[in-house]
Amino acid sequence: HGVDVETFRRLIANKKAKNMKQFMMENFQGIGAITAERFLELAQVNPNTNPKKLPPEDIVKIIRTTKEYGDFKRPVASCLSPIGEELLETGITKELGITDEDYIKVITRKPSTYSGYPFIVEAAVATGKTIRKSHGPGLTIYRFANRIPLLFDEGSGVIWKAANKNINWKTYNVENDTSLVIVVHVCSTKIPYKSVGKEFMADQPEVEKEITNAIREASRGVRSYIRRRSRLQRERRRLNIFAKFLPTIAEFSSKLAERSDLPDIEPLLEIVSTGLPEVEENIEEVPKIGESSE
The missing domain is CATH 3.30.230.10 (Ribosomal Protein S5; domain 2)
Incomplete structure (x- = not known):
């Protein structure tokens, strides 16, 4: 109900509601008797007031309250065509x-x-x-x-x-x-x-x-994705270092041990290349504008 002062005045001039409660129910989508009463109470406007006799300061209060009142129903979207x-x-x-x-x-x-x-x-x-x-x-x-x-x-x-x-x-x-x-x-x-x-x-x-x-x-999910990708890149670099130097280390180890056969480094490479667990993060601390975090 993002109505402005001029639109509200035009509605009042063109409608024949006997009081503000009836006016709200007839001219605003999804507003019933209870919602109209609660809204007008919050706006500090008498529900029995004739709309055409509504003073300018009350119109301003109503418009301001439409921005603050949180219990309006969402509008019917049957006339809209989102992509999906x-x-x-x-x-x-x-x-x-x-x-x-x-x-x-x-x-x-x-x-x-x-x-x-x-x-x-x-x-x-x-x-x-x-x-x-x-x-x-x-x-x-x-x-x-x-x-x-x-x-x-x-x-x-x-x-x-x-x-x-x-x-x-x-x-x-x-x-x-x-x-x-x-x-x-x-x-x-x-x-x-x-x-x-x-x-x-x-x-x-x-x-x-x-x-x-x-x-x-x-x-x-962007933060979790970026962190997972960064950790994966670090692990790949680490694995490349192991893959590059382990054969040389294995060769020197064999010489020091005075053995002709080289140790099998594949199990060690398999251990260090084990995938990282998925990191799920909640970003609830990021506030939304005008509403609580979902």
């Missing part, structure tokens, strides 16, 4: 050539609203050797609005801000030279474009919050 996690992951995997050795996570956020318009945010995060070869170091962002790619002004708009300003990537062990691909798709009945050219989206607070939380949710 499975289809989005399949498409990204195919286009980027992602393998089992890479990391990819796709999530779909629950429906939300801004200025009364419903929207859904989908996000994907990918990293790994394949991404490094194809994209090089740093963040690469792909932006979509209602399934249409936004190709220009990449450094502008709410998606770029969410990915580059709102998230502390060091929390996920992502350094400046880490290769990371972020895909964000926003579908809505009205995309909040900032210009007539429809090249990027404006900084709507509700949209920004959902995009930021979507990227964070999709990035939860």
Whole structure:
């Protein structure tokens, strides 16, 4: 219920509800009698007040409370057309050539609203050797609005801000030279474009919050993946050192022991090449914007 003051005033002028309780129930999706009463109580507005006689300060209180009240039901999303996690992951995997050795996570956020318009945010995060070869170091962002790619002004708009300003990537062990691909798709009945050219989206607070939380949710496994890859690389380097010097050590050992046969070093190489256990980490300490950690 991301309604603003002007929209609220227009609703009051065009509707015929006898009191504020009836007005809330008839004009806002998913609000019943109990929710309307609780909301108006929190906003300190009399539910029996005639909407057309509502003073300006009460309108401001209602608008402010819509941002703070946490018990609204999510809007019905039947009018929206998200891509879907499975289809989005399949498409990204195919286009980027992602393998089992890479990391990819796709999530779909629950429906939300801004200025009364419903929207859904989908996000994907990918990293790994394949991404490094194809994209090089740093963040690469792909932006979509209602399934249409936004190709220009990449450094502008709410998606770029969410990915580059709102998230502390060091929390996920992502350094400046880490290769990371972020895909964000926003579908809505009205995309909040900032210009007539429809090249990027404006900084709507509700949209920004959902995009930021979507990227964070999709990035939860990045830290574990990077740490596993780093440990694996260290172990491979260690194994290469053993494989390089053990034959020489074995030869000198045989000479010192005055034996003609060389010791079998394969069992030792097998021991040091034993795979590392999977490291599962929880990233619950990373806060979400406007909601508790999931």
